[in-house]
Amino acid sequence: MTFQRPTFRHPDLPPNSAGYNLRDYEGGISTLCAGCGHDSICGAIIQACFELAIPPHQLVKMSGIGCSSKTPAYFLGKSHGFNSVHGRMPSIATGANMANRDLVYLGVSGDGDTASIGMGQFVHAVRRNLNMVYIVMNNGCYGLTKGQYSATADKGTKSKKGSVNALESIDLCELAIQLGAGFVGRSFSGDKKQLVPMIKAGLAHKGLSFIDVISPCVTFNNNPESTKSYHWVREHSEATNTFDFVPFRQTITTEYEDSVDQEVRLHDDSVIHLHKHENTPDVTDRRQAIDNLEDHKAEGVILTGVLYVNPESADTHDILNTSEKSFNSMGVEDLCPGGDVLAKINESYR
Amino acid sequence: MKQLQGVNDFVIRFANVNGSGSASANNLFAKAVFRMGVPVSPKNIFPSNIQGLPTWYEVRVNEQGYVGRRGDIDMVVAVNGQTLRQDYDSLVPGGYFLFDSSKPLPEDFQRDDITVIGIPLTFLCNETFENPRMRPLLKNIIYVGALATLLDMELQVLIDSVNRQFQKKPKLAEPNIQALELGYAYAQEHHPDTCQLKVQRSDKVGDAIIMDGNSATALGALYAGATVVGWYPITPSTSVIEAFGRYAEKYRIEADTGRIKAAIVQAEDELAAIGIVIGASWNGARAFTATSGPGISLMNEFLGLAYFGEIPAVLIDVQRAGPSTGMPTRTQQSDVLECAYASHGDTKHPLLFPCDPRECFDMTADAFDLAEHLQTPVMVMSDLDLGMNDHFGPPLSWETGRSYDRGKVLSAEELDTLTTRWGRYKDTDGDGICYRTYPGTHPEKGVYFTRGTSRDEYSAYTESSAAYQANMERLELKWETTKRLLPLARIKTPFPKARLGAIFYGSTAPAAYEAIELLHQRGIDINTMRLRAFPFQQEVLDFINNHELVFVIEQNRDGQMRTLLINEEGLPSDKMVHIGCYDGMPVASRSLVRALEKAMGGLGINLQQLSTQGGTQ
Ligand SMILES: Cc1ncc(C[n+]2csc(CCOP(=O)(O)OP(=O)(O)O)c2C)c(N)n1
Ligand code: SF4
Ligand SMILES: [Mg+2]
Numbered sequence: 028m029t030f031q032r033p034t035f036r037h038p039d040l041p042p043n044s045a046g047y048n049l050r051d052y053e054g055g056i057s058t059l060c061a062g063c064g065h066d067s068i069c070g071a072i073i074q075a076c077f078e079l080a081i082p083p084h085q086l087v088k089m090s091g092i093g094c095s096s097k098t099p100a101y102f103l104g105k106s107h108g109f110n111s112v113h114g115r116m117p118s119i120a121t122g123a124n125m126a127n128r129d130l131v132y133l134g135v136s137g138d139g140d141t142a143s144i145g146m147g148q149f150v151h152a153v154r155r156n157l158n159m160v161y162i163v164m165n166n167g168c169y170g171l172t173k174g175q176y177s178a179t180a181d182k183g184t185k186s187k188k189g190s191v192n193a194l195e196s197i198d199l200c201e202l203a204i205q206l207g208a209g210f211v212g213r214s215f216s217g218d219k220k221q222l223v224p225m226i227k228a229g230l231a232h233k234g235l236s237f238i239d240v241i242s243p244c245v246t247f248n249n250n251p252e253s254t255k256s257y258h259w260v261r262e263h264s265e266a267t268n269t270f271d272f273v274p275f276r277q278t279i280t281t282e283y284e285d286s287v288d289q290e291v292r293l294h295d296d297s298v299i300h301l302h303k304h305e306n307t308p309d310v311t312d313r314r315q316a317i318d319n320l321e322d323h324k325a326e327g328v329i330l331t332g333v334l335y336v337n338p339e340s341a342d343t344h345d346i347l348n349t350s351e352k353s354f355n356s357m358g359v360e361d362l363c364p365g366g367d368v369l370a371k372i373n374e375s376y377r
Numbered sequence: 378m379k380q381l382q383g384v385n386d387f388v389i390r391f392a393n394v395n396g397s398g399s400a401s402a403n404n405l406f407a408k409a410v411f412r413m414g415v416p417v418s419p420k421n422i423f424p425s426n427i428q429g430l431p432t433w434y435e436v437r438v439n440e441q442g443y444v445g446r447r448g449d450i451d452m453v454v455a456v457n458g459q460t461l462r463q464d465y466d467s468l469v470p471g472g473y474f475l476f477d478s479s480k481p482l483p484e485d486f487q488r489d490d491i492t493v494i495g496i497p498l499t500f501l502c503n504e505t506f507e508n509p510r511m512r513p514l515l516k517n518i519i520y521v522g523a524l525a526t527l528l529d530m531e532l533q534v535l536i537d538s539v540n541r542q543f544q545k546k547p548k549l550a551e552p553n554i555q556a557l558e559l560g561y562a563y564a565q566e567h568h569p570d571t572c573q574l575k576v577q578r579s580d581k582v583g584d585a586i587i588m589d590g591n592s593a594t595a596l597g598a599l600y601a602g603a604t605v606v607g608w609y610p611i612t613p614s615t616s617v618i619e620a621f622g623r624y625a626e627k628y629r630i631e632a633d634t635g636r637i638k639a640a641i642v643q644a645e646d647e648l649a650a651i652g653i654v655i656g657a658s659w660n661g662a663r664a665f666t667a668t669s670g671p672g673i674s675l676m677n678e679f680l681g682l683a684y685f686g687e688i689p690a691v692l693i694d695v696q697r698a699g700p701s702t703g704m705p706t707r708t709q710q711s712d713v714l715e716c717a718y719a720s721h722g723d724t725k726h727p728l729l730f731p732c733d734p735r736e737c738f739d740m741t742a743d744a745f746d747l748a749e750h751l752q753t754p755v756m757v758m759s760d761l762d763l764g765m766n767d768h769f770g771p772p773l774s775w776e777t778g779r780s781y782d783r784g785k786v787l788s789a790e791e792l793d794t795l796t797t798r799w800g801r802y803k804d805t806d807g808d809g810i811c812y813r814t815y816p817g818t819h820p821e822k823g824v825y826f827t828r829g830t831s832r833d834e835y836s837a838y839t840e841s842s843a844a845y846q847a848n849m850e851r852l853e854l855k856w857e858t859t860k861r862l863l864p865l866a867r868i869k870t871p872f873p874k875a876r877l878g879a880i881f882y883g884s885t886a887p888a889a890y891e892a893i894e895l896l897h898q899r900g901i902d903i904n905t906m907r908l909r910a911f912p913f914q915q916e917v918l919d920f921i922n923n924h925e926l927v928f929v930i931e932q933n934r935d936g937q938m939r940t941l942l943i944n945e946e947g948l949p950s951d952k953m954v955h956i957g958c959y960d961g962m963p964v965a966s967r968s969l970v971r972a973l974e975k976a977m978g979g980l981g982i983n984l985q986q987l988s989t990q991g992g993t994q
Contacts, residue, residue: 082820083820084816084817084818084819084820084821084824085817087660087816087817089656099826100826100838104824105820105821105824106816106824107814107815107816107817107824107825107826107827108825108826108827109656109659109826109827109828110826110827110828110829110830111652111655111682111829112678112679112682112829115648115649115652115678115679117649117652118607118644118648118649118650118651118652118653118655118656119652119653119655119656119659120656121607121642121644121649121652121653121656122605122607122652122653122654122655122656122657122658122659122660122662122664123656123657123659123660123816124656125604125605125640125642125653125656125657125662125664126604126605126656126657126658126659126660126661126662126664127660127661127662127815127816127817129817130660130816130817147645147646147648147649148645148648148649148652150645151644151645151649155642343640343642344640347637347640347641347642348635348636348637349636349637349638349639349640350631350634350636350637350638351634351636352638354604354605354638354639354640354657354662355660355661355662355815357602357604357638358602358781359602359779359780359781361602361638362599362602362603362604362629362638363599363600363601363602363775363779364599364600364628365775365777366774366775366776366777368628369596369600369773369774369775370772372596372773373584373586373772373773376586376587376588376592376772377411377412377585377586377587
């Protein structure tokens with residue numbers, strides 16, 4: 028079914044600081060099922076990029092295969108895109124990022140694409156702390172191949188077809204924290220208020236920003252007993268914090284009553300301004316972040332919000348100590364040692 | 378007993394235990410022959426193991442410059458107890474058996490057709506050297522010293538080599554030289570005039586170098602401007618990446634920042650390795666991977682994407698004996714079909730076949746130009762023998778002023794001056810190759826979406842059958858363009874009337890040329906064609922058509938290149954005779970002669986008739 032993206036657009040919304048209008052961040056018409064969670068995430072991506080005033084051609088969008096991985100066609104139509112093969116977006120992103128460190132890399136994947144076929148590539152991209160935003164549109168099933176359970180489906184959940192999932196589920200956020208991602212968040216496609224600033228903060232963070240977005244599949248996995256349904260998530264989720272993302276050069280302070288503030292300053296001097304309840308864990312502490320997730324899981328509650336941030340993490344380029352100049356701008360004069368050197372090399376083989 | 382005699386023409390084999398440090402002693406010997414001006418070719422025959430298993434180092438010394446493996450062993454240096462019997466039996470009659478006589482030979486070693494030379498290596502070593510850690514290494518150096526006497530070599534050349542090797546640690550040179558002299562003196566005293574094989578100073582080396590193919594490949598990539606490497610360790614390709622890393626550390630460091638102009642990413646597997654290459658190439662960097670057959674198998678899905686999405690990629694396949702893990706430290710040319718048609722759907726890929734380090738260098742550098750010009754994966758088909766063994770051959774050269782062919786890539790200015798609508802998959806030049814853009818080039822123009830699904834000329838998703846088919850036909854046109862850009866086969870037709878032809882490629886070449894010459898000396902004339910690339914050009918077909926019968930000599934069981942030729946060129950299969958050398962060892966000219974003679978016998982070819990009558994074409 029084809030439908031028009033339901034983005035509410037204020038008729039005279041002013042352009043952003045880079046002079047682009049919201050429509051400059053939109054893409055082609057979505058061909059996903061009406062009501063699919065993935066479409067709302069596209070809307071949030073468009074909004075976040077618009078608000079951050081990223082010049083669209085400075086961003087590269089990549090994906091694997093799946094309904095979720097189709098979405099780069101539906102946002103940022105003025106950006107180069109790469110829809111690769113199933114589960115392999117992280118390696119494409121790694122190569123692209125190595126070639127040109129000056130662009131912004133946004134990868135989109137599904138729970139099948141990431142937690143099953145692409146698990147190896149996912150965990151190693153996280154370990155390399157590749158400078159990118161990695162969004163999983165998590166519906167607990169394989170939408171595009173008609174609803175089979177994925178590895179993030181909760182144990183005991185029931186799909187539309189009625190079968191109960193007997194296998195343990197994989198928590199991608201927990202894994203990402205363990206493996207050293209610098210920024211980890213979880214959100215819900217139906218919560219744009221939380222999702223937009225989370226994507227913005229992820230984009231500003233240097234290193235791998237992993238965002239798991241629960242995104243119901245209305246066609247195969249949205250029955251009330253499914254733990255990835257709109258209904259279930261609304262009833263069973265809790266935000267660990269609310270937050271504002273303050274891009275660098277801006278200062279906003281929103282005061283929330285009954286809240287304690289924590290500020291996390293990112294490498295480019297943007298600030299994540301967290302408003303949290305007393306005694307909630309420190310988001311810069313890895314152990315606390317994992318415990319927090321586990322504690323809520325034990326209570327049957329889906330924890331959302333910014334789960335972990337390490338603003339100091341070194342990305343792949345830092346680790347490899349690569350040139351600050353992008354490789355794809357280098358030519359023969361930068362890269363070729365020339366004939367005289369070769370004569371010397373020959374001599375060492377005599 | 379008739380002892381083997383020969384000046385600058387023999388094969389010597391060192392039988393060692395791997396991990397015992399024998400490599401540097403054996404290498405010292407081979408280098409010394411080289412530095413005496415005599416062509417030499419060493420082959421390392423090693424197990425898939427780190428320590429404790431048998432390993433051999435076979436050195437062919439040949440004044441005439443035949444540097445393929447010959448087959449048959451004239452002299453053995455037997456210092457591995459595990460294989461003593463095997464090494465003893467392997468000698469040809471008249472050969473020489475040098476062993477560590479600190480322990481007597483077993484009773485039943487009773488050959489009377491060879492010369493046995495005992496040197497008490499262990500005894501001499503322990504008596505002279507205190508440091509137990511150094512002893513195993515120096516023991517090996519002692520036999521090199523003894524060989525200098527036996528083969529009449531210039532001891533000074535060996536001493537100079539040691540000094541050169543330990544330039545930075547002169548302290549280490551001392552005991553090594555002492556060990557050389559020890560062996561030398563012992564042999565002079567106990568075995569004067571024992572051996573009739575000699576190495577004599579000559580002038581047949583010229584400006585040649587002695588280098589392994591993998592280092593040359595790495596340098597080809599370095600010179601071609603490769604900046605992104607995705608790889609996963611696998612013998613025998615690993616040393617390509619290691620060498621690239623070493624050279625990058627030397628020649629790609631920014632003087633002011635100390636940063637490196639290369640990203641070498643050790644991936645989690647070969648799927649990721651090729652993904653990294655494709656992602657980087659798509660984004661405008663030159664990128665490559667090096668792997669072997671099992672890695673190519675894993676890369677198959679991505680290769681289909683790169684073919685269809687038209688993304689450059691350079692792959693180095695250093696082939697080894699398969700299938701599966703097969704014999705991972707033995708050589709073969711058995712990935713030909715896998716690589717030619719890698720992936721699902723209708724796919725085919727240009728392949729290059731280097732035969733020596735010089736060609737490893739040239740073809741790797743060319744592969745980057747080709748991949749970017751043609752916007753497709755290009756594979757350089759090396760193998761373990763070529764890649765890991767040292768080869769005697771011409772030096773590497775880089776043409777002054779050579780630039781990189783980055784292919785059809787539009788800049789911002791070019792996008793601005795376009796008068797017609799640009800389409801990523803629109804063939805405006807009629808050669809099947811379209812124009813691409815790098816991300817970030819232009820704020821408004823040149824953006825497109827890369828996908829493995831069918832799309833129209835403007836890269837928009839479509840399931841239109843007509844659009845799909847038109848695109849596949851354009852790719853076929855690009856394939857025709859490819860043929861014009863690839864290196865031509867090396868065709869040698871010294872015998873205009875010969876009815877027989879031989880086709881070979883890659884590391885088979887040196888032994889094949891020698892075998893053809895040996896057959897010529899016996900009155901059998903065979904013209905030759907050394908393939909250098911796939912797809913095949915017209916010249917390849919012409920050569921085959923000009924001969925009645927063609928032998929396809931290759932290092933695999935199934936005659937993969939033969940299959941490819943028959944399939945691509947529509948040739949009658951009975952005309953193409955498969956000669957397979959696939960035991961995992963580098964091809965040896967003597968066994969190849971036997972194989973060719975046997976094939977001719979089997980085909981009822983009357984050798985006498987062939988040589989006297991010649992034939993019509
Ligand atoms: C190698 C390979 N195997 C299988 C498929 C078939 N396939 C396409 S999408 C998909 C599952 C996608 O699931 P997910 O990533 O969760 O995306 P969703 O559709 O749920 O958004 C599968 C198995 C494929 N395209 N490639
Ligand atoms: S099948 Fe599910 S995931 Fe796919 S588009 Fe429809 S609702 Fe979305
Ligand atoms: Mg899914």
